[in-house]
Amino acid sequence: MKLYREDEGTGRPLLFLHGWGTSGRVWGAQLPEFIRDHRVVTLDLRGCGRSPRPSQGNTIDANVEDLAEVASELGKPVIVGSSIGGLYATELALRHPDLVERVVTVGGPAYWPSTGMLDKVLALREALVTDRAGTLAGWLPNWFAPRTSPALIDWTLRQVLDSGVYIDELFTDCTRYDPRPRLADLSVPITYVHGELDAEIPLEVPRACAALTPGAELIVIDGSGHLPHQERPLAFNAVLRKVLGED
Numbered sequence: 001m002k003l004y005r006e007d008e009g010t011g012r013p014l015l016f017l018h019g020w021g022t023s024g025r026v027w028g029a030q031l032p033e034f035i036r037d038h039r040v041v042t043l044d045l046r047g048c049g050r051s052p053r054p055s056q057g058n059t060i061d062a063n064v065e066d067l068a069e070v071a072s073e074l075g076k077p078v079i080v081g082s083s084i085g086g087l088y089a090t091e092l093a094l095r096h097p098d099l100v101e102r103v104v105t106v107g108g109p110a111y112w113p114s115t116g117m118l119d120k121v122l123a124l125r126e127a128l129v130t131d132r133a134g135t136l137a138g139w140l141p142n143w144f145a146p147r148t149s150p151a152l153i154d155w156t157l158r159q160v161l162d163s164g165v166y167i168d169e170l171f172t173d174c175t176r177y178d179p180r181p182r183l184a185d186l187s188v189p190i191t192y193v194h195g196e197l198d199a200e201i202p203l204e205v206p207r208a209c210a211a212l213t214p215g216a217e218l219i220v221i222d223g224s225g226h227l228p229h230q231e232r233p234l235a236f237n238a239v240l241r242k243v244l245g246e247d
Helices: 060-074 084-095 118-130 132-143 150-162 165-174 180-185 204-212 233-243
Strands: 004-008 012-017 038-044 078-082 102-106 190-195 217-221
Touching (some): 012 060, 038 060, 084 102, 180 204
Parallel strands (some): 012 038, 102 190
16 A cells, blocks of 8 residues: 655664554654654554545554565664554564564554453444544543643644544454564564553553563653653653664
């Protein structure tokens, strides 16, 4: 699928992947920092932002294959993925390690069935059908740490409401997803970056994943919720520089 992308700068390629329902715009605080010395590509994933919104194929498999095509064009990028974008990045590295230099997951990946979140995800999908706007307005503040700017929360809500409804299919896929049995086979370097106050994906999730992944590192960003690249961008940028070996 031809995804909307923005491609700026030159040098070592970085591919940034947003989370469920948002868009490549969420990386606005990273672009000025990293385009100075990198080729930086941001995407709108299928069903989101300015990309096509197909009624079929809103699955983990289809999204990973979309990204395999992009990564092959870029020549082994470092992939930085937020939330479900981190899931896609991890899966791409597991399935196509030759296409990825390094993975940085931000607030992900997750394994819902065994973390007490399965019922929540199933109830959420049902509620999105009956009252999409109200459900999202009640849920999205939970993505952020307390005292986050209401303007940031509102802007995030508008992005999700503007995305296609067919992306809800991903919730069904995610209820069956668990990467842990395969993480020992991950040959691509990976760093798990997680907000200290993440109320969406418990900190126990990246801790467990890091413990199962050879050579993995977990970095916790203090005072942040599920989206540290937006909530604490300067701290996040410094962490990413460190992970890239460029601090």
